[in-house]
Amino acid sequence: MAAPSRFKVIFKGRADHSGTTPMDMRKDALVASAQLIEYVETVCRKFSSMARGRVVGTVGAMKIEPGVINAVPGRAELSIDIRSTSAQSKDKVAKMVKERAEQIALKRDIGVKVLNIRAENPVPLDRRLLRVTRTLCDDKRIDYEIMPSGAGHDAMQMAKITPAGMIFIPSRRGISHNPLEWTDPGDIALGAQLLMETMIRVANENL
Template sequence: GSKAMRGELTLQDLHRLVDKQGVSLYDALKEHNLNPDAIEHMEYKRPVKSFTEIHIEQGKVLEHEAKPIGVVTGIAAPERFYVTIRGNADHSGATPMNLRHDALCGASKIILGIEEIASMQEEPPVVGTVGVVEVTPGAMNVIPGAVKMGVDIRSISKVARDSVVTLIKEFIDVIAEKRGLSYTIEPVAQDHPVVMNPAMIREIEEAVQSVGIDYMTMPSGAGHDAMHWADDVPTGMIFIPCRDGISHNPAEFADMDHIVTGAKVLDTVLRKLSLESTKLD
């Protein structure tokens, strides 16, 4: 939604992005009686004074620190891509170990390599995740012939993230060559990390203090709508805790007291920002 409002989502993107069943975003929108063909005319062009977002943290920091509010200082952004490793789907009993080109074994090496490479980048930190692994043909008596992996690399620093992505791609090439495998890399997304506007951070901190709530400043490891506005509009963000840091999951939960506290802070911020006398220069 925010990408479309900013004019950053194209018709080509809607056809390119598909779910696990192969349904494109374009077709999904069509099925819900929407008009995806008009996506490139959806950019919001009216003047915007500021953009303020409130969200659960999607992590465990606030809960661990017993802070009811987080004032976000910046948002890490992901680079995402699919890696497909291809070997030979030979019979598991008839193929000796020295004649195998096992795509899953190669993928396993790569997954561990991604973890190690991301861990080596400590300041600023980078996190690397392989959250999707699809093995073909998926039979116990057949050596895996292909593996598709979904890779997510994030950092608050684009330079650090790009460096890790480069190292990972070099590592994939080394492993593939060593094991007699082939591979392809399919880009999915390459968002830009952003920092929150200093004046907006100040306004949110003052709002939190005015309602007598304890808080902490912190970066966001997850992406948010705010990141698509921050380059052009003074942008700020408020976090509330979520139980065990769980999100995008049926177990996601935020305490009602924290929700009410967040709403009070948001209300205070928006009332102040709505005043003509409030300047964000």
Template sequence: MDESKRNVMKNKVINLIDELSEYGKTENDGVTRTLFSDIWMETQSFLESDLTKKGFTTMFDEVGNLYGTVRGTQDTDETIMIGSHIDTVVNGGKLDGQLGIVAGIVAIEELIEEFGLPKKNLEVVSMAEEEGSRFPFTFWGSKNIVGRVAEEEVKGLVDQDGVSFIEAMTDKGFGFRNNNSLARSDIKAYIELHIEQGGVLEKEEKSIGLVNGIVGQKRFLIEIDGEANHAGTTPMGYRKDSLHGASKMIDSIIELGKEFGDPLVVTIGRLDVTPNTSNVVPGKVIFSVDTRHTNNEIVNEFISKFSELIESISRDMDLNTKVNQYMDGYPVPMDEQLITHMEKICISKGMDYKIMHSGAGHDAQIFAPKVPTALIFVPSRKGISHSYLEFTNPDDYMSGVELLKELLYEIAY
């Protein structure tokens, strides 16, 4: 791409990101923008106005997703959708989510300026929610688009202030999808540009990640019941120390994860000890296990083996242990044909790219089982995300925008 044209595009992206980031700006230049908050609504309204000024036809759906559409000249019953989520974590960065929305707007603008209207519809979506930062529910926006949400899933949910999901939603003029609303059939592809939220691309000095799959996530709570007793009067051989048992289990699980190797990851992120005082043998421990892999059979094999380890340690130490699974997310592959398209573009443009998996969840995983889906990564400095310290060099994310533009040209023009 001509350098002057690239700079024009870059300035458009930077300026729109900066404008959006004023909504929910925090003291340390981060962003807090949670679902159905006043700031969230103001941001969506600003985007609606901006899209209208740029010639897009705009609309909100029943649940809060915002769409900006450019109608195609021929296959107007076929839509190529580009976008991401507008909500953030608390004190998050300026790029997580909204970069994908901005990239779609700018790429479409530039395509129309250069080539006129597309043959197929091009549609940018600013999805209502993905993060689960306000309510214990994720992917509200994308799940509604593909028809994967039942009202019962959010009824009864409240935020930390006691405000219900339904109250917050209706307060902003939104509600549940109409009973006669079906999953949209016109979407022929979904494309998402996102920061990596990891350090792989930066470490390998690649400007583009072509995601071939999003890992499955399986989460457990391990509950160990021993026997609380006096720390001074209970001999070591007579103890049923639940924390000692937990430490053996945790070490065994982590070491087993290392044996399985990449791309399997396992994390022990929570540890609750009862009574949690210095002079009592711990009577009860709960710890979490989060494990992820791109292959469901392999992660199930890992789970089976660590369950055997837990059972063996419990038996040897005379502890009662329960393994409770509370999340069972399957791996989701991206569309091979779209990956091939993108790889050819990267080669022709001399872009340094890597075919890789995503260890984090994204809206793309909700779309992928329904429509051909592509997920493009750009590097994250030091792998930092979900933080106001999140940063991607504009030249790196512009490589992603350029790739997005070329892909849209191929499949929509």
């Protein structure tokens, strides 16, 4: 199960009038942010293969000041989420992003601050539970795929105190965290049935 490293990057430039400030005199915090956002996508794509830990990166929130159309942005705050099933790859990419923020700020002669929010380690799920669930799928001829979870779930915490596993069911076009998210009721029922039978078999085998 993948784990996140989350941090904020704050660029501090100088707010100026958008009409009277020449381009070569600007200290635009938002332009610096745009360069870093593009870098997050670029570096995460380089580490996106399964062999490199399937790293993903998201700049999910941004605050801009003064936030008006007629002023050069003097301050920009980015919230960055880097995730991977490999702690080494995740930490490496997070370090690269932070270093690039420093480089961008230096080149543009503006300030930058990095605030770490949290960093967690990937959590392996129980292979015995995987074996039971996979056997049930084979017995019932249910199509399945063994895959890592890119999202954090309660199982991430439960795995610290007890064997944990997860059963995913398909969502249309893989869309999640979106009003368009949709899972067929038949798949929901099948997933619930598989979960119940997994629990019964685990209890009977006293795993």
